[in-house]
Amino acid sequence: EIVLTQSPGTLSLSPGERATLSCRASQSVSTKYFSWYQQKPGQPPRLLISGASSRATGIPDRFSGSGSGADFSLTISRLEPEDSAVYFCQQFSNSPRTFGQGTKLEIK
Amino acid sequence: QLHLQESGPGLVKPSETLSLTCNVSGGAISSTNYYWGWIRQPPGKGLEWIGSVYHTGSAFYNPSLRSRVTISVDTSKNQFSLRLSSVTAADTAVYYCARENLQWRNFDYWGQGVVVTVSS
Numbered sequence: 359e360i361v362l363t364q365s366p367g368t369l370s371l372s373p374g375e376r377a378t379l380s381c382r383a384s385q386s387v388s389t390k391y392f393s394w395y396q397q398k399p400g401q402p403p404r405l406l407i408s409g410a411s412s413r414a415t416g417i418p419d420r421f422s423g424s425g426s427g428a429d430f431s432l433t434i435s436r437l438e439p440e441d442s443a444v445y446f447c448q449q450f451s452n453s454p455r456t457f458g459q460g461t462k463l464e465i466k
Numbered sequence: 467q468l469h470l471q472e473s474g475p476g477l478v479k480p481s482e483t484l485s486l487t488c489n490v491s492g493g494a495i496s497s498t499n500y501y502w503g504w505i506r507q508p509p510g511k512g513l514e515w516i517g518s519v520y521h522t523g524s525a526f527y528n529p530s531l532r533s534r535v536t537i538s539v540d541t542s543k544n545q546f547s548l549r550l551s552s553v554t555a556a557d558t559a560v561y562y563c564a565r566e567n568l569q570w571r572n573f574d575y576w577g578q579g580v581v582v583t584v585s586s
Contacts, residue, residue, distance in 0.1 A: 359529075390570065390571075391570065391571040391572075393570065393571075393572035395573075401578075402562050402564075402576035402577065402578060402579055403513065403562075403573070403576060404576075405572060405573065405574045408567075408569075408570040408572055408574075409570055412570075414574065446512065446513060448513075448572060448573075450571035450572070453526065454515055454528040454529060454530075455515040455518075455571070456515070457512055457513040457514070457515070458512070459511075459512045460512050
């Protein structure tokens with residue numbers, strides 16, 4: 359099983375700043391099968407990024423993904439209060455599909 | 467617009483079987499481009515993939531749960547179901563159904579989730 363480790367656990371930033379979230383895999387994963395999600399309290403996860411860098415439908419261009427091999431990043435530029443959420447990474451290079459433990463982003 | 471809705475008991479006794487159904491509307495569950503999956507989230511914790519099923523009935527499970535899980539599909543009703551046997555308190559979670567996109571192998575549409583508590 360591929361373990362995804364996200365850092366930091368919590369990130370506290372101000373509106374207008376840039377957030378960089380990291381996800382490191384226990385082994386190399388396929389870029390095509392690497393995704394990011396956003397989850398707000400009481401809601402299901404929402405798909406943000408597919409294929410490590412392709413934004414899902416309706417996702418603003420403030421959200422961008424990058425990375426390859428075992429290291430991936432999600433960058434949110436020009437933070438807005440509505441970006442406050444927990445962000446998860448997910449892979450499917452090897453079954454089972456696995457998720458990271460999440461990074462909580464707080465907007466001050 | 468695709469819509470998924472979970473249904474089932476919110477309280478299950480230890481050692482019994484948890485049964486949930488996901489009703490899909492706004493799209494055909496028989497589409498060749500998707501699997502249909504179950505994911506759960508224990509209180510305050512992360513996400514765990516339980517398993518996914520294809521419209522043909524072929525199912526794929528998380529090895530950690532395989533001995534206790536059955537996922538089935540009913541294309542005539544446009545729904546799929548989860549059965550998890552011999553539950554314990556560790557199975558208490560929000561259970562989500564979701565569509566798994568076969569191009570990207572991710573989950574692009576989710577239900578709102580149903581809270582299932584295992585308690586006597």
